[in-house]
Amino acid sequence: xTETLDDSQIIHLIKNPKTTRQGxxxxxxxYSEKLYWQVRHIVLVHEDADDVLQNTxxxxxxxxxxxxxxxxxxxxxxxxxxxxxxxxxxxxxxKPTISADDSDLGIANRLMxxxxxxxxxxxxxxxxxxxxxxxxxxxVFTLRYFEEMKYSEISQMLGTSEGGLKASYHIAVKKIxxxxxxxx
Numbered sequence: 144x145t146e147t148l149d150d151s152q153i154i155h156l157i158k159n160p161k162t163t164r165q166g167x168x169x170x171x172x173x174y175s176e177k178l179y180w181q182v183r184h185i186v187l188v189h190e191d192a193d194d195v196l197q198n199t200x201x202x203x204x205x206x207x208x209x210x211x212x213x214x215x216x217x218x219x220x221x222x223x224x225x226x227x228x229x230x231x232x233x234x235x236x237x238k239p240t241i242s243a244d245d246s247d248l249g250i251a252n253r254l255m256x257x258x259x260x261x262x263x264x265x266x267x268x269x270x271x272x273x274x275x276x277x278x279x280x281x282x283v284f285t286l287r288y289f290e291e292m293k294y295s296e297i298s299q300m301l302g303t304s305e306g307g308l309k310a311s312y313h314i315a316v317k318k319i320x321x322x323x324x325x326x327x
Contacts (some may be wrong), residue, residue, distance in 0.1 A: 147173060150216045150313065157207060170198055174217055184285045185228040187270055195231050195291050199224040222300050225286075229278050272322035273315075280315040287312050300309065 148156075148169055155167025178199060202223050203210075210219055226308040273281055282301070286292045287308075294305040294312075301308070 150212065153216060154210075154212050157210075163207070164273070167278060169215060170220075172201075175200075177217070178220055181221060181286070181290055182224050184226045184278055184289045185225070185275075185281065186231055187274070191231065195224065195227045198227045198231075201223040202227065218296070218300050225282055225300070229282065232278065268323070268326060272319040275322065276315050276318060280311045280318070283308050284315040284319070 152175070153166050153170050156162040156169060159166070175196065179192055179196050181265055182195045182199070183189065186192050199220065210216075233268060273284060276284065283297060286297050286300070287294070294299075295307050297308050298305045
Protein backbone atom coordinates (compact mmCIF):
# COMPACT_ATOMS: atom_id res chain seq x y z
CA UNK A 144 0.00 0.00 0.00
CA THR A 145 1.26 3.46 -0.82
CA GLU A 146 2.00 5.90 1.95
CA THR A 147 -0.42 8.67 2.73
CA LEU A 148 0.72 12.09 1.60
CA ASP A 149 -0.17 15.30 3.37
CA ASP A 150 -1.98 18.08 1.53
CA SER A 151 1.17 20.08 0.82
CA GLN A 152 2.81 17.06 -0.85
CA ILE A 153 -0.25 16.36 -3.00
CA ILE A 154 -0.58 20.05 -3.93
CA HIS A 155 3.10 20.13 -4.85
CA LEU A 156 2.62 17.15 -7.18
CA ILE A 157 -0.54 18.64 -8.70
CA LYS A 158 0.99 22.09 -9.30
CA ASN A 159 4.02 20.65 -11.08
CA PRO A 160 3.02 20.16 -14.75
CA LYS A 161 5.18 17.01 -14.95
CA THR A 162 3.43 15.34 -12.01
CA THR A 163 -0.10 16.80 -12.16
CA ARG A 164 -1.68 13.49 -13.16
CA GLN A 165 0.30 11.54 -10.56
CA GLY A 166 -0.71 14.02 -7.85
CA UNK A 167 -4.35 13.88 -8.86
CA UNK A 168 -4.28 10.06 -8.87
CA UNK A 169 -2.80 10.10 -5.36
CA UNK A 170 -5.50 12.50 -4.25
CA UNK A 171 -8.22 10.25 -5.70
CA UNK A 172 -6.78 7.13 -4.02
CA UNK A 173 -6.35 8.90 -0.72
CA TYR A 174 -9.82 10.48 -0.47
CA SER A 175 -12.12 8.23 -2.54
CA GLU A 176 -13.36 5.96 0.22
CA LYS A 177 -14.06 8.74 2.69
CA LEU A 178 -15.87 10.79 0.03
CA TYR A 179 -17.79 7.71 -1.15
CA TRP A 180 -19.31 7.20 2.29
CA GLN A 181 -20.07 10.89 2.66
CA VAL A 182 -21.94 10.81 -0.66
CA ARG A 183 -23.52 7.41 0.04
CA HIS A 184 -25.12 8.75 3.20
CA ILE A 185 -26.78 11.45 1.11
CA VAL A 186 -27.85 9.56 -2.03
CA LEU A 187 -28.17 6.14 -0.32
CA VAL A 188 -27.81 3.79 -3.29
CA HIS A 189 -24.36 2.35 -4.13
CA GLU A 190 -24.55 2.91 -7.89
CA ASP A 191 -25.76 6.48 -7.42
CA ALA A 192 -22.93 7.17 -4.96
CA ASP A 193 -20.42 5.83 -7.48
CA ASP A 194 -21.84 8.10 -10.19
CA VAL A 195 -21.78 11.14 -7.92
CA LEU A 196 -18.23 10.36 -6.82
CA GLN A 197 -17.10 10.03 -10.43
CA ASN A 198 -18.70 13.40 -11.24
CA THR A 199 -17.00 14.87 -8.16
CA UNK A 200 -13.57 13.86 -9.37
CA UNK A 201 -14.32 15.01 -12.92
CA UNK A 202 -15.24 18.45 -11.59
CA UNK A 203 -12.16 18.46 -9.37
CA UNK A 204 -9.94 17.57 -12.34
CA UNK A 205 -11.53 20.25 -14.51
CA UNK A 206 -11.08 22.89 -11.82
CA UNK A 207 -7.76 21.75 -10.34
CA UNK A 208 -6.14 25.00 -11.44
CA UNK A 209 -8.54 26.95 -9.21
CA UNK A 210 -7.45 25.08 -6.07
CA UNK A 211 -4.82 27.19 -4.34
CA UNK A 212 -4.59 25.36 -1.02
CA UNK A 213 -6.62 27.92 0.93
CA UNK A 214 -8.54 25.02 2.47
CA UNK A 215 -7.73 21.37 3.03
CA UNK A 216 -8.01 19.15 -0.04
CA UNK A 217 -10.67 17.05 1.69
CA UNK A 218 -12.72 20.17 2.47
CA UNK A 219 -12.53 21.27 -1.17
CA UNK A 220 -13.45 17.80 -2.46
CA UNK A 221 -16.24 17.47 0.10
CA UNK A 222 -17.77 20.75 -1.00
CA UNK A 223 -17.79 19.49 -4.60
CA UNK A 224 -19.12 16.07 -3.55
CA UNK A 225 -21.94 17.49 -1.43
CA UNK A 226 -23.00 19.86 -4.20
CA UNK A 227 -22.93 16.97 -6.70
CA UNK A 228 -24.98 14.78 -4.34
CA UNK A 229 -27.55 17.52 -3.76
CA UNK A 230 -27.75 18.22 -7.52
CA UNK A 231 -28.29 14.50 -8.07
CA UNK A 232 -31.14 14.45 -5.53
CA UNK A 233 -32.77 17.51 -7.11
CA UNK A 234 -32.63 15.86 -10.54
CA UNK A 235 -34.13 12.66 -9.08
CA UNK A 236 -37.03 14.63 -7.59
CA UNK A 237 -37.76 16.22 -10.96
CA LYS A 238 -37.40 12.98 -12.91
CA PRO A 239 -40.71 11.32 -13.79
CA THR A 240 -41.02 7.83 -12.38
CA ILE A 241 -40.96 5.08 -14.98
CA SER A 242 -43.05 2.62 -13.03
CA ALA A 243 -45.83 3.09 -10.53
CA ASP A 244 -44.26 0.24 -8.54
CA ASP A 245 -41.02 2.21 -8.13
CA SER A 246 -42.78 5.25 -6.74
CA ASP A 247 -44.59 3.09 -4.18
CA LEU A 248 -41.38 1.61 -2.84
CA GLY A 249 -40.10 3.55 0.14
CA ILE A 250 -36.44 4.23 0.65
CA ALA A 251 -36.31 1.62 3.42
CA ASN A 252 -37.61 -1.06 1.04
CA ARG A 253 -35.22 -0.03 -1.72
CA LEU A 254 -32.30 -0.10 0.71
CA MET A 255 -33.23 -3.55 2.00
CA UNK A 256 -33.31 -4.76 -1.62
CA UNK A 257 -29.90 -3.17 -2.40
CA UNK A 258 -27.26 -5.91 -2.46
CA UNK A 259 -24.66 -3.43 -1.18
CA UNK A 260 -26.74 -2.36 1.84
CA UNK A 261 -25.52 -4.17 4.93
CA UNK A 262 -27.70 -2.47 7.54
CA UNK A 263 -30.76 -3.66 9.37
CA UNK A 264 -34.38 -2.48 9.37
CA UNK A 265 -33.66 0.28 11.88
CA UNK A 266 -30.85 1.64 9.68
CA UNK A 267 -33.18 1.54 6.67
CA UNK A 268 -35.85 3.43 8.63
CA UNK A 269 -33.25 6.00 9.71
CA UNK A 270 -32.38 6.54 6.06
CA UNK A 271 -36.09 6.88 5.26
CA UNK A 272 -36.40 9.55 7.95
CA UNK A 273 -33.29 11.39 6.72
CA UNK A 274 -34.56 11.30 3.12
CA UNK A 275 -37.64 13.27 4.20
CA UNK A 276 -35.54 16.14 5.53
CA UNK A 277 -34.97 19.31 3.48
CA UNK A 278 -31.60 19.28 1.70
CA UNK A 279 -29.80 21.57 4.16
CA UNK A 280 -30.94 19.62 7.22
CA UNK A 281 -30.13 16.34 5.49
CA UNK A 282 -26.62 17.50 4.65
CA VAL A 283 -25.90 18.91 8.11
CA PHE A 284 -27.29 15.82 9.84
CA THR A 285 -25.29 13.49 7.58
CA LEU A 286 -22.02 15.35 8.09
CA ARG A 287 -22.48 15.66 11.85
CA TYR A 288 -23.98 12.23 12.62
CA PHE A 289 -22.25 9.91 10.15
CA GLU A 290 -19.04 11.81 9.44
CA GLU A 291 -18.76 13.13 13.03
CA MET A 292 -17.60 16.48 11.71
CA LYS A 293 -17.35 19.50 13.97
CA TYR A 294 -19.67 22.41 13.31
CA SER A 295 -16.65 24.57 12.50
CA GLU A 296 -15.62 22.13 9.73
CA ILE A 297 -19.14 21.95 8.32
CA SER A 298 -19.38 25.74 8.47
CA GLN A 299 -16.19 26.09 6.43
CA MET A 300 -17.32 23.43 3.97
CA LEU A 301 -20.82 24.82 3.42
CA GLY A 302 -19.99 28.50 3.89
CA THR A 303 -22.62 29.09 6.55
CA SER A 304 -22.68 30.06 10.23
CA GLU A 305 -22.15 27.53 13.02
CA GLY A 306 -25.28 28.78 14.78
CA GLY A 307 -27.39 28.11 11.71
CA LEU A 308 -25.87 24.64 11.38
CA LYS A 309 -26.58 23.82 15.02
CA ALA A 310 -30.19 24.88 14.59
CA SER A 311 -30.54 22.82 11.39
CA TYR A 312 -29.02 19.78 13.09
CA HIS A 313 -31.30 19.99 16.12
CA ILE A 314 -34.39 20.46 13.95
CA ALA A 315 -33.32 17.44 11.89
CA VAL A 316 -32.86 15.33 15.03
CA LYS A 317 -36.32 16.34 16.23
CA LYS A 318 -37.89 15.41 12.88
CA ILE A 319 -36.09 12.05 12.85
CA UNK A 320 -37.15 11.35 16.44
CA UNK A 321 -40.76 12.21 15.51
CA UNK A 322 -40.51 9.89 12.48
CA UNK A 323 -39.48 6.97 14.71
CA UNK A 324 -42.26 7.74 17.20
CA UNK A 325 -44.83 7.64 14.38
CA UNK A 326 -43.41 4.38 12.99
CA UNK A 327 -42.95 2.57 16.29
